[in-house]
Amino acid sequence: MILQTALLIGLVIFSVLAIVLRDLLKSAISLAVASLLLGIIFFRMKAPYAGAFEISVVAGLITVLFVLTIALTKSGDDVRESKIANWVFPLVFVAFIVIDALVMKSLLGKVPALPAAAEAGGFGDVLWRGRTLDLIGQIAAILAGVFAVLALFRKKDKHE
Amino acid sequence: MSNTWYLYLFFAAALIGAGVLGLLGKRNLIKLFIAIEVLGKGISLILMGTGLAKASLLTAQALVITYIVIEVSLVATALALIINVYRQTKSLDVRGLSKLKG
Numbered sequence: 001m002i003l004q005t006a007l008l009i010g011l012v013i014f015s016v017l018a019i020v021l022r023d024l025l026k027s028a029i030s031l032a033v034a035s036l037l038l039g040i041i042f043f044r045m046k047a048p049y050a051g052a053f054e055i056s057v058v059a060g061l062i063t064v065l066f067v068l069t070i071a072l073t074k075s076g077d078d079v080r081e082s083k084i085a086n087w088v089f090p091l092v093f094v095a096f097i098v099i100d101a102l103v104m105k106s107l108l109g110k111v112p113a114l115p116a117a118a119e120a121g122g123f124g125d126v127l128w129r130g131r132t133l134d135l136i137g138q139i140a141a142i143l144a145g146v147f148a149v150l151a152l153f154r155k156k157d158k159h160e
Numbered sequence: 161m162s163n164t165w166y167l168y169l170f171f172a173a174a175l176i177g178a179g180v181l182g183l184l185g186k187r188n189l190i191k192l193f194i195a196i197e198v199l200g201k202g203i204s205l206i207l208m209g210t211g212l213a214k215a216s217l218l219t220a221q222a223l224v225i226t227y228i229v230i231e232v233s234l235v236a237t238a239l240a241l242i243i244n245v246y247r248q249t250k251s252l253d254v255r256g257l258s259k260l261k262g
Contacts, residue, residue, distance in 0.1 A: 138226055149237060
């Protein structure tokens with residue numbers, strides 16, 4: 001449990017670094033490390049499929065997409081962030097963490113997780129039989145993404 | 161098990177809080193999108209933590225995988241949009257988008 005808590009603390013630290021750091025490349029790498037830690041947390045929760053997806057897709061593919069975008073928008077670092085926001089963010093975040101801890105401590109044991117129906121079969125049965133509509137939705141989401149990217153990078157016709 | 165659930169909820173809330181604060185305070189479009197990603201990580205952690213607490217980890221995994229697939233599609237589309245915005249405005253400042261007003 002100590003290792004799991006350390007991983008969770010690391011996840012929050014790298015996620016906050018991803019938002020706070022000025023250099024976009026460092027932010028993207030921090031986000032990838034946070035995804036990697038989340039994947040390890042999933043593995044330790046005995047959820048290997050979600051962990052493998054988190055590490056391969058989120059830590060790998062999405063980081064590559066971010067780095068590619070940062071490379072294509074070279075002067076992206078020039079954006080002037082609000083100075084007040086730079087000061088306020090850590091203060092409000094620390095206050096939020098304190099309130100979060102107090103609320104969770106007060107709720108401890110009072111709101112139990114409701115029991116769920118027992119799951120039959122393995123992961124394949126649950127994914128392919130129990131969540132079939134989700135899979136159709138996933139296919140639709142991927143197709144929507146592909147067509148959206150194609151539409152956004154469409155070249156002008158000669159007649160236009 | 162219940163205490164573990166609260167631990168996951170606590171850290172998930174911290175991630176969601178960081179994401180929301182990032183969305184409110186940042187002006188760089190890529191930073192804003194990174195904040196959305198952090199928010200999404202919090203949601204994934206809530207799903208998995210609750211799945212663990214309710215002993216329905218397989219369903220939670222299926223939901224997280226669905227979320228990851230949708231996230232990839234969303235990231236690809238949003239980053240393509242950001243590149244197009246950069247080509248138009250030569251900046252990643254979200255305030256530059258106010259020029260799109262009719």
